[in-house]
Amino acid sequence: MPIPAIAQNAPLKIGVLTVKTGFLAAGGIHCEEGITTFLRDRNYTLAGRKIEMVVADSGGNPAGAKTKAVELVEREKVSMIMGPFAAFEHLAIVDYLAQHKIPTFGYAGAEDVTQRKANPYVVRTSNSAAQCMYPAADYAFKEMGKKRAVALADDFAFGYEQVGGFQRLFEDLGGRVVKKLWSPGNTPDYTPFISQVQDCDVLALGLTGANPIRFVKQFRELGFSQPIVGGSTIADDTIMKGFGDEAVGMISSIPYSLDIDTPENKAFLASIRKYYGNDVAVGLYSAAFYVNGMILEAALQKSGGKLDNPDQFIKDVKAVKLEKTPRGPISFDEYGNITFTNYVRKAEKVGGKIVNKIVKTYPNTSQFWTYDPKKFLANPVYSRDYPPLKT
CATH class of the missing domain: 3.40.50.2300 (Response regulator)
Known part of the structure; x- marks a missing residue:
């Protein structure tokens, strides 16, 4: 009808x-x-x-x-x-x-x-969740030459899946995630987690909301110098005014950037x-x-x-x-x-402000990265414990 x-x-x-x-x-x-x-x-x-x-x-x-x-x-x-x-x-x-x-x-x-x-x-x-972390892992390993990572993310599904994607590709390329840390969604003090960031040459960060601002400030104030890489939420252009000099050099991977x-x-x-x-x-x-x-x-x-x-x-x-x-x-x-197209950016100080600048683009970024979808889907969804840490 x-x-x-x-x-x-x-x-x-x-x-x-x-x-x-x-x-x-x-x-x-x-x-x-x-x-x-x-x-x-x-x-x-x-x-x-x-x-x-x-x-x-x-x-x-x-x-x-x-x-x-x-x-x-x-x-x-x-x-x-x-x-x-x-x-x-x-x-x-x-x-x-x-x-x-x-x-x-x-x-x-x-x-x-x-x-x-x-x-x-x-x-x-x-x-x-993991789609932007594949380019982050690729960039950390190939462009930054990093081999050992600690991952820290919010303690819910989005955090687990971000870290899972980073870990899978980083380790497939030849790197190693040595520790995974999970913090509550609105953590005021990251000191107990930061103290566990040891024996690594890069930190893979998967925090959301205003959490990255608090974390990065505390991380640098406590004297930790490892470079930080992360996905679409750690340095979105909407939160950059909350960062100070502690964010300079931070690498973020995201499907949009103000400077396109x-x-x-x-x-x-x-x-x-x-x-x-x-x-x-x-x-x-x-x-x-x-x-x-x-x-x-x-x-x-x-x-x-x-x-x-x-x-x-x-x-x-x-x-x-x-x-x-x-x-x-x-x-x-x-x-x-x-x-x-996914954009990898580096945080820089320009005119007294902390801003993101595109340093590499990844066209045609898929949720499966370059993995075969059927083989990819035969594995469990990324979780707190998958992929497992290698011992």
Whole structure:
């Protein structure tokens, strides 16, 4: 039966499930700023269809994410969802969203969302937890010449999976992770953990939120000199103003950098600053959600602005290939995870400020790195104990 014209012409409701309270709030708010900037640039109209955005605050915890997901689906009747922010949130709602056939642009890094437990209604448009740690490991071993690493990360799924990816590649290249340390998500004093960073020539860091700022300051104040490398959260451009000279030389690996010198990135930065002011903090969070809008627009252009068939919509999303975005080229693999250019940066002091400068790019970075996907998926998901430490 054809859909009534009134339904086709009604605004398309999209849900944005993000964090606006708690220790992850800053990143979640930046995500909202990114998609809002894109929609404002398009006058809230994509492929001829008016867009209505409904934002829900998950609170940064699994129970809150589940409650808000149910509200978006059953009360707000959204046609698709962007989010949630954190891995432990997405794991709590992924089955519910799949059961209701809600197309989801996942942000959280939980590996299995697009790996062993991939479902047909989820694509990840940010990066998997380990995806940025492969270039970090490659750079640490090949460019920095490091051989022995201690890893320290937040004591939850995202931290485990970051460290797992780093360890796997670093050791496959010939290095060794000699110790793995796990700190609570909002640790005020890292001294007990820092004291265990011994017998290594590099520290692989997997902290999130404001934790890297506290950690790096304490690490250097206690006299530790090992270079620091890490993934997408240790030195996002949004938190760089919190660092001092202690961060100089820190290496971060990430799918977006403020200093990407392209017309697309310059246009994005001009737009977000127009709407939120020149002092707005801009980094991966807002850039990823801005590109979410580009992906949504490309998929809706194929369907004539309709999203009444979730299966066809997700098929259209997975077929999206964009050469020109603020992040650089993006596409999707057969499991629904984004493939992108990854940027390795070094923190430098410029004009009295600590900023990131790109030192190497890794085009076409996959969630499987260069491993065979079928062999990769035959192994367990990265965890606290996998891969195990070599003794």
